[in-house]
Amino acid sequence: MQVQAKEAVARRAEAAEKLAAVIQRGDASRIVSSLADGLTTLRKLMYQRIHHDVEETYGQDSMLMPLSEEKCEHRIKTEIEVYQVAVCAEEVDSCGYVAQDLAWFADWLAHLRLGEHYADSRYDDRLSTYLDLDREKRRSAFVKVLQRTLPETSKAPLIVYRLFPLGVRIVTAIAFGDVATARQQRVRQNNWLPAIADCHHCHGHLLDNGEVCRECGNPVWKYQWLTAVD
Numbered sequence: 001m002q003v004q005a006k007e008a009v010a011r012r013a014e015a016a017e018k019l020a021a022v023i024q025r026g027d028a029s030r031i032v033s034s035l036a037d038g039l040t041t042l043r044k045l046m047y048q049r050i051h052h053d054v055e056e057t058y059g060q061d062s063m064l065m066p067l068s069e070e071k072c073e074h075r076i077k078t079e080i081e082v083y084q085v086a087v088c089a090e091e092v093d094s095c096g097y098v099a100q101d102l103a104w105f106a107d108w109l110a111h112l113r114l115g116e117h118y119a120d121s122r123y124d125d126r127l128s129t130y131l132d133l134d135r136e137k138r139r140s141a142f143v144k145v146l147q148r149t150l151p152e153t154s155k156a157p158l159i160v161y162r163l164f165p166l167g168v169r170i171v172t173a174i175a176f177g178d179v180a181t182a183r184q185q186r187v188r189q190n191n192w193l194p195a196i197a198d199c200h201h202c203h204g205h206l207l208d209n210g211e212v213c214r215e216c217g218n219p220v221w222k223y224q225w226l227t228a229v230d
Contacts, residue, residue: 016028042164
């Protein structure tokens with residue numbers, strides 16, 4: 001674990017250096033840290049929602065259990081990362097946060113988030129495919145990949161797959177200091193799930209990247225919130 005932690009720190013430092021060379025601002029290190037913290041939090045919470053929360057709700061189905069829990073977790077989390085890279089890269093490109101093309105930023109972020117696993121052609125090809133798809137087709141392709149890898153993810157509330165890419169866009173906007181755009185994406189999430197605003201702890205407000213509401217699970221809401229009906 002210590003080796004992995006050192007590698008992660010080294011990747012962040014390298015990413016910050018490369019980003020600083022292409023943006024006209026002096027906070028590249030802060031951007032990298034904020035983006036990395038936010039995406040890591042989203043990945044962990046998303047895995048919790050589509051795997052552990054499903055098992056807690058429906059129980060374990062021996063017919064759907066993977067042969068290796070550890071290998072399955074690694075695969076699912078990596079697939080989540082690849083999807084996040086595609087969504088984040090598109091958001092950066094559309095908002096003009098970085099004066100480089102989409103391919104440059106996607107490659108930069110993939111190295112930051114995937115490290116040596118980016119060398120796996122399976123994930124490289126998946127990222128290329130996601131980047132070529134529109135938002136709706138990309139989301140649908142992502143869901144299918146998860147369900148092929150871990151069938152029980154099909155039991156997760158479908159709304160989580162709508163909210164998640166918007167969450168990635170929020171993390172991206174916050175990292176680049178664009179709070180106005182982050183708020184617009186939260187409004188879109190609220191339109192999909194009005195119960196977001198009912199949390200007495202965070203009230204559905206934006207959180208800083210890496211933070212999690214202990215009550216509702218914001219930025220990836222707990223099962224009882226995902227299934228709430230007005």
